[in-house]
Amino acid sequence: MRATAYHEAGHVVARHAFGFAPTEVSIRRDGSGLVRGGATTKRPGEIIIIALAGPVAEVLAAGARDLGTCRGDIVYAMRVLDAAYGADRADEVFELHAAAAHDIVRARWASVERVAEALLAKRRLSGRQVRALLAS
Ligand SMILES: [Zn+2]
Numbered sequence: 465m466r467a468t469a470y471h472e473a474g475h476v477v478a479r480h481a482f483g484f485a486p487t488e489v490s491i492r493r494d495g496s497g498l499v500r501g502g503a504t505t506k507r508p509g510e511i512i513i514i515a516l517a518g519p520v521a522e523v524l525a526a527g528a529r530d531l532g533t534c535r536g537d538i539v540y541a542m543r544v545l546d547a548a549y550g551a552d553r554a555d556e557v558f559e560l561h562a563a564a565a566h567d568i569v570r571a572r573w574a575s576v577e578r579v580a581e582a583l584l585a586k587r588r589l590s591g592r593q594v595r596a597l598l599a600s
Contacts (some may be wrong), residue, residue: 465495466584467526471534472497473579474521477572478514478565479504480598489579490588497583502591508548509561515541516565521576524569 468491476486476499487501505511519534541561542554549557569576578597582589589597 465491466580467522468495468497469580469583470525470576471518471522472499472583473576474517474519474565474569475499475514476579476594477521477575477598478517478568480575481568481572482507482510482514485591485595485598487591488588489583489594491583492587508544509564511544512541512548512558512561513565513568515544516562517569520562520565520569521580524573525576525580 472489472491476489479486479499482505484504485502486499489497489499491497505514515537518537522534542558545554545557545561575598579589579594582593582597586593
């Protein structure tokens with residue numbers, strides 16, 4: 465549950481870094497999480513970074529060594545990446561975006577923690593609650 469909260473907080477904070485706020489974020493009893501609604505970026509690079517920021521935050525919070533537990537986000541990022549940049553540069557471009565996601569999450573770790581801890585306490589945060597946490 466803690467890993468999921470940090471995972472979703474990573475997505476939220478990265479989205480916010482590109483100027484987009486979520487309308488709602490929640491974690492379910494089964495341990496899955498969801499960031500719902502609102503406008504989001506159409507730029508492939510930002511989409512990829514937002515997708516990878518969840519796994520990155522989860523790894524940083526849990527001390528795990530790889531992103532293997534977050535297959536859905538990785539597969540999605542790779543699909544966007546292939547479509548935007550071509551498969552022949554995929555590895556190189558993936559590394560660049562993973563590094564960018566890392567930088568964004570680390571630079572905003574206090575925000576990631578605030579959102580994650582509030583999520584653990586409440587299980588569901590409205591867009592307004594998330595914005596208040598990101599602003600503090
Ligand atoms: Zn995710």
